[in-house]
């Protein structure tokens with residue numbers, strides 16, 4: 098997926114965009130730049146492909162030319178207001194995903210005021226704009242390139258900027274919808290066992306915008322009775338480990354690779370992991386954590402396969418405490434496998450290892 102998304106209106110700025118693209122090509126690979134809707138293969142779902150490309154990018158460039166704000170459809174209506182206007186849809190998506198959105202003014206256009214924009218993209222007016230002037234084009238583009246490059250630097254472990262209240266509300270809504278879906282999912286491999294025992298499914302719990310996402314194995318009895326993850330003995334260990342780095346569980350998000358309790362406390366089986374991790378994938382998409390912490394071999398195996406890491410065949414004994422980088426649909430992320438906290442319950446010696454591995458999470462706070 099491309100890291101730079103160029104959003105523009107053909108009738109408004111095509112010439113400038115072509116020139117900008119040629120300059121960008123001196124600094125970036127063609128695959129880094131998503132620009133032309135027409136480059137999409139015939140038959141692909143337009144809206145879905147655009148949404149995916151926007152979510153995957155690190156920098157979103159909105160080219161604004163002289164007719165950007167007033168451009169009309171054949172029926173005389175303003176294009177920006179039309180339901181199917183891709184320019185607006187893409188900007189909405191970039192703003193909703195908190196992308197770095199850079200308005201780039203061309204052809205002496207000026208930055209539109211928020212009041213002149215559809216409400217869903219009014220926030221664009223607050224983004225700092227770049228101007229590409231005709232006379233100083235090369236010079237202005239160099240400046241833009243420097244900004245893009247600094248946004249594309251390889252990720253370093255880092256804390257996450259606080260999400261806007263609007264983003265937080267959206268994430269809460271999406272997690273609630275996912276929880277409702279899981280509750281109703283009669284095709285769940287463990288649905289009958291759940292109903293028979295009056296258990297709850299356990300989607301997860303915590304901050305919907307957490308930077309740190311823990312993924313455990315499966316709910317135990319306490320968890321299935323209350324519908325919350327990690328509230329038994331393993332949860333106590335986890336809480337204590339979090340305290341050593343000054344965190345509370347509410348600062349993180351916790352889930353499992355299997356979201357219903359298996360019978361007789363047995364280990365999860367591959368078909369269960371396959372079914373429930375479609376929910377885990379969706380959680381990752383919604384929460385957009387900077388670091389995923391698989392707890393134990395089942396979660397680690399799943400996450401390393403999901404991101405196709407070269408270490409995917411290695412064992413947790415070799416990988417615990419190793420910070421690895423992966424590419425998620427929404428950007429660069431880290432993966433830090435850690436032993437399952439239940440290890441400490443069986444072997445006190447492992448407490449020091451767990452403690453040490455947890456310290457690696459400090460830069461993400």
Ligand code: URA
Nearest residue numbers: 313314315316326327
């Ligand atoms: N509780 C959970 O929610 N997951 C585990 O892996 C263990 C206990």
